[in-house]
Amino acid sequence: MPPWRHLVAQLAVEARDVRKHFGAVTALDGLTLSVNAGEIYGLLGPNGSGKTTFIRALAGLVRPDAGEISVFGQTPRAAVASGGVGYMTQVPALYGELSVDENLRFFAALEGMTDVNAKIEDALGRVGLLDRRRSVVSTLSGGMKTRASLAATLLHGPRLLLLDEPTVGVDPVQRRDFWEHFRALARSGVTLLVSSHVMDEASRCDRLGLIRSGRLLAEGSAQDLIRRAGTADLESAFLALSGVPA
């Protein structure tokens, strides 16, 4: 790869005709989409539409049966191994017996980080958990666990954040704070790919990809989609474009 490649590559994620079967189940059926660097891209679709499979493929956990995926011009695993990707799973992936601080130190060590004190403080400050730094994770509420999980994902400063339904179990006030925070990350050049089926959340994304049965049905900003469907709001647009009678 020539050294100027990253200047040309404005795409954080490029997926072309990606197919994946699990036995008889088709999870991805020729999915093609691209995510620009520095944007917040919302992956919108009902349960079982292939959102999580696609995110797992981007995290280097699933190998497509066919098609191509690149993350900043690299294979997903290479991008993950070089610390370019942060993946926040649907269920907070933390060790309940350990404190928030110990969890973050562990994940930082896996990313090869040294001198992590200030970075942990920064990450916890951003998710509003500084006062619970020494708390054992199993004693935290569901929302706090989600925030701690996000802090663990942000810690090593990834260029691409994969967030699988990040605000499940988070109250409305914290959800608003989360999104302000996502916005700030995007401004600093981080690309975010967020999966959701919450419309309020989807409307905050720069661009949306509407997925159903492992295929991209429509793509564009929330306004684009509403206009194209000729509906009053995003939820109706989502149903209309999915081919579900409203």
Added chain:
Amino acid sequence: MNPRRTRAVARRIILQFRRDRRSLALLLVAPILVLTLVGQLWGSNTSTSKVHVLAIGDVDPELLSALKGTDLELSVSEHDAATVALKDGRADATIELVDNVFTVTVEGSDPTRTGTIIGQVERALVHLALEAPLSAFVKIDYLYGGPQYTLLDYVAPVLIAFFAFFFIFLLACVSFLRERTSGTLERLLASPLTRVELVVGYLGGFAVFALLQALVILAFTVFVLKVQYRGNLATIFLVEAVLVVVAVSLGLAISAFARNELQAVQFIPLVILPQAFLSGFLVPVDQLSDWLRPISAVLPLTYAAEALRSVMVKGYALSDPLILRDIGILVAFALLMSVAAIASIRREVA
């Protein structure tokens, strides 16, 4: 392999384990409790206790007085009463002299007890014939062990290996199962951590507690239970360390076949019990039947037991070919199981 990431995994396991008081107690206190019971059970020689024999019919008073100096406690009885006493357990054997032939009847349901009783009756009768105890004519010398050597001395080396294997296998299996089911494994695989680093980190973390356990068990058996012991401590530790690696990696690999803790526990009869019965724990391997011996040959505990028994009971050194061979086989098991553990962690993207 990145040593810093591997160390991070090991350190995390140590930290988690220190918080888990109950598992720590299981690891360190449970073996002591079991060993205390086993020590009471097998730690004394019971063969010197007197055997109660009923003589049936007209017994020569001279015979009775002649048997006074032996291990037999003889009293006279009627035939039917003697049979009832034997059934009730009030007598160990009955003896009847017909045409210069002694007929000895034993209860016979417990083979070990039967062997002891017959041996003592035979010795008493030889004593009677020779008019002096057998020990006056036959001197017994020991290559290993000795007159004070008990069943506990014989089984202790295998018990040490068994505890190391059993508890560590179970803990490693359940810990890794939690990693698989709680979503943290997914998170780890979506980081720069490689599968080899993960497995080696696990081995390192568990080895700390496994060897601590080995130290506690060994100290307890040698200093409290006073098990006879000849060989080198370092050699025993080396064998234990390799065995622990086998146990941890087997636990990680087996956890792939369980969906929850209950299912993991169900592997105990399959993985642990054959090793308890066929590794030479109570029945020496060369006394196993032809079709059991090949099974025994593929069980790691068989080699650990042989090596530890040879070192502790017979004082073999590390340089002895038998010990080197056993350790070599255990290392091969450890490598094989580690590869199986790595293979059991599925990440589709290499």
